[in-house]
Amino acid sequence: MRPRKLIKRFSFIDVFLWTFRLAVIAIVVVGSIATLAGGRYTGRQWLDFVEFGLAQGGIYALIALGYTMVYGVLNMINFAHGEVFMSGAYTAYFIAVPLGTSGFLARHLLVGLLTILLVAMATSTGVAVLVERVAYRPLRRAPRLVPLITAIGASFFLQYTFRGLYGAGIHSYPDIAALSGDWALGSFHILRTQAIVLLGAVVMMLLLYAVVMRTKIGKAMRAVAEDRDAAALMGINVDGIILFTFALGGAMAGAAGVLYALVFKQVHFFMGFVPGIKAFTSAVLGGIGNIPGAMLGGLFLGIVESVGPALFLDGLGIRAPYQLRDVIGFTMLLIMLIFRPQGILGERLAAKRA
Amino acid sequence: MRHRSVLIALALCVLLATGVPFAAPAPAATMGPVSDPIGVVKIDAGAPIVIASWLVTSGPNGALGTDSQRGIEIAIDDVGGKVLGHAIKLISEDSGCNAEGGQTAATKIAANADVVAAIGSSCSSEAVPGAPILWKAGIVTVSPSNTAPKLTDPMRGPDYDGYLRTAHNDKIQGAVAATFARNVLRKSRAATIHDGSPYAQGLANAFAENFQKMGGTITSQEAISVGDTDMHPVLTRIATGKPDMIFYPIFVAEGGFITRQAKDVSGLAGVTLFGADGLFTPDFLKAAGDSAQGMYWSSPDLTPEALGPRYAQDFLVKYKKKYGETPTAAFHPHAYDAAMIVFAAIRKVARAQGGALYIGRKALRDALFATRNFKGLTGTITCNQYGDCADPHIAVYQSVSADPAKWNPGVDPKKVYPMGKP
Numbered sequence: 001m002r003p004r005k006l007i008k009r010f011s012f013i014d015v016f017l018w019t020f021r022l023a024v025i026a027i028v029v030v031g032s033i034a035t036l037a038g039g040r041y042t043g044r045q046w047l048d049f050v051e052f053g054l055a056q057g058g059i060y061a062l063i064a065l066g067y068t069m070v071y072g073v074l075n076m077i078n079f080a081h082g083e084v085f086m087s088g089a090y091t092a093y094f095i096a097v098p099l100g101t102s103g104f105l106a107r108h109l110l111v112g113l114l115t116i117l118l119v120a121m122a123t124s125t126g127v128a129v130l131v132e133r134v135a136y137r138p139l140r141r142a143p144r145l146v147p148l149i150t151a152i153g154a155s156f157f158l159q160y161t162f163r164g165l166y167g168a169g170i171h172s173y174p175d176i177a178a179l180s181g182d183w184a185l186g187s188f189h190i191l192r193t194q195a196i197v198l199l200g201a202v203v204m205m206l207l208l209y210a211v212v213m214r215t216k217i218g219k220a221m222r223a224v225a226e227d228r229d230a231a232a233l234m235g236i237n238v239d240g241i242i243l244f245t246f247a248l249g250g251a252m253a254g255a256a257g258v259l260y261a262l263v264f265k266q267v268h269f270f271m272g273f274v275p276g277i278k279a280f281t282s283a284v285l286g287g288i289g290n291i292p293g294a295m296l297g298g299l300f301l302g303i304v305e306s307v308g309p310a311l312f313l314d315g316l317g318i319r320a321p322y323q324l325r326d327v328i329g330f331t332m333l334l335i336m337l338i339f340r341p342q343g344i345l346g347e348r349l350a351a352k353r354a
Numbered sequence: 355m356r357h358r359s360v361l362i363a364l365a366l367c368v369l370l371a372t373g374v375p376f377a378a379p380a381p382a383a384t385m386g387p388v389s390d391p392i393g394v395v396k397i398d399a400g401a402p403i404v405i406a407s408w409l410v411t412s413g414p415n416g417a418l419g420t421d422s423q424r425g426i427e428i429a430i431d432d433v434g435g436k437v438l439g440h441a442i443k444l445i446s447e448d449s450g451c452n453a454e455g456g457q458t459a460a461t462k463i464a465a466n467a468d469v470v471a472a473i474g475s476s477c478s479s480e481a482v483p484g485a486p487i488l489w490k491a492g493i494v495t496v497s498p499s500n501t502a503p504k505l506t507d508p509m510r511g512p513d514y515d516g517y518l519r520t521a522h523n524d525k526i527q528g529a530v531a532a533t534f535a536r537n538v539l540r541k542s543r544a545a546t547i548h549d550g551s552p553y554a555q556g557l558a559n560a561f562a563e564n565f566q567k568m569g570g571t572i573t574s575q576e577a578i579s580v581g582d583t584d585m586h587p588v589l590t591r592i593a594t595g596k597p598d599m600i601f602y603p604i605f606v607a608e609g610g611f612i613t614r615q616a617k618d619v620s621g622l623a624g625v626t627l628f629g630a631d632g633l634f635t636p637d638f639l640k641a642a643g644d645s646a647q648g649m650y651w652s653s654p655d656l657t658p659e660a661l662g663p664r665y666a667q668d669f670l671v672k673y674k675k676k677y678g679e680t681p682t683a684a685f686h687p688h689a690y691d692a693a694m695i696v697f698a699a700i701r702k703v704a705r706a707q708g709g710a711l712y713i714g715r716k717a718l719r720d721a722l723f724a725t726r727n728f729k730g731l732t733g734t735i736t737c738n739q740y741g742d743c744a745d746p747h748i749a750v751y752q753s754v755s756a757d758p759a760k761w762n763p764g765v766d767p768k769k770v771y772p773m774g775k776p
Contacts, residue, residue, distance in 0.1 A: 053587075170413075264584075320590070
């Protein structure tokens, strides 16, 4: 192609985007090489970073599942999902404290944990279903922007309702002696809480995947995600399935809440906001509407947040890299949205491999 | 056609950028017997004098603001609920301990033309945008717990002409903490963590400067963001520098996470944890649990030896009786003093005429800045030209039981420095 035509084909935007791409790649590569060459962190510490990232990522992944399923089925982002997560964790706090102080948790750890988990999941499911029924169902046929704004409103409503119910202060889950310290497998150490979180997250995700892929109701969910009207014509109770989707997402968020509380211990009425945003980012990264995508996105974001500042920014001489950790996560989102908007694994919940 | 709309949009942006003021400043006014270059507040006969408070009363740091609010309320009780025959009406805004909250609270207060003076904010991050907004409306504000050095710095600019504080300047707190760490605890390697807020950065820098001047080494100065929960990576990074102690002058939520997670990180076993006045509340012990045992805080000295019987036997008793618990943060006496100097300044400049009261805003501001040798709960209050009014007594405390129910500053946590004369 002649040079003139070539220049005409590339607008200013294209040049800018290419420069941006190259700049990010340069930062990543140069930073990583410099950090690794500097040798500041031992291999053991890199493994620690990955471990911390996986635990955090597991929590993001569980919350992201709720976002992704609702998007797949209703094509809307449920911004109130972070508060669903908060409601489970916060309500279960009131069960956890008496169980902890009375010594029940110490004596019957598994039963105690399962009770807390059940309470959290039940609350989150209830809240999610309530929000769907009250805030989203009447707006089923409204233009796309309306449910979005309603979701934001529902998010505020839930935050301040819980503030009113439980108070504006900060509360802590009880320390569980059996879960402190670490497990050693040879020379590989992992904190007990993180191991539980990771294991719990993986188990829940596998369960969810089994429900969605192998059961009849999961098939109905995928049908509604693919084409709502056609599914109704096939005799599927669309309202019921959507309710079930919200309930499932809520249950996952409740489980995430307990896992979060086990590691981080602090609960307060505003705790759902930032994990909600991070989980939404993970869902988009992995491909919104795609369940394995949400799982992958969550773990990926968790690892990048943990390893990223040390790996990329340390080598560039930035003095306090952890302040920029959110920058790394959201820059990744930005890049994904610009260059591959369908996410790592692509978009559809129901898409079958041809 | 499209070019035209782009040009118009561009022109609008330029206009906005040059700061076309949307709220005109209060004009020079004369009302009744008072003439004032900024404005005059008229309080009719029988109407209350409105004082606004903008403090953080919700969220993880809610104890800080609530505690200060209670100090103000006790001050109002102590003057009989009235100044110059007019009842005192306290309106409160929640400022959220961040810049957005401070801006919102200040804007709401500034829109209320009845407000005579404000007391706040709680966190320095709120005051940075908030104080200029209030001063543009002519409302002077006295902070009971802002401690960031930049708020009373000589280079702070005329936007902060209406800002004073009865809390100490963190340059002093940083020096005390560093002196204790170096000379008493004999630490030689320290790491600091701040959260990007003016308070945390100012105090971490003050500590680092003093620590280095005394011969210590700062292994790293890290930063996290407010709202971060997973501190393991930043703690791992700190561990690579092999410090003896970590100084983290941040707020309750992040401080709680760091305290809990420090023992999870290999390489930080045996490292001393040192917090500051942002963490000096039983809510922090709730957040951190048993991992706070044995840690240190630098904070205003609230022991009877430093503040005397007026605080220990009079104020504390009133506080416990009115609110049913011991104070939950460290700045209630400063809030009491802030309210008292505001009342004293109002008494000085208000002019009565026909049953109504007239207060000139600039006169009120000047009277506050002219406060000299005022006997307050925290000591002798004398305001300098940049708004620092405090008589600072900073102590270092160490936790004994880490049980929030046993919170009693001076006893648990016990005061460990300075010992002897206050």
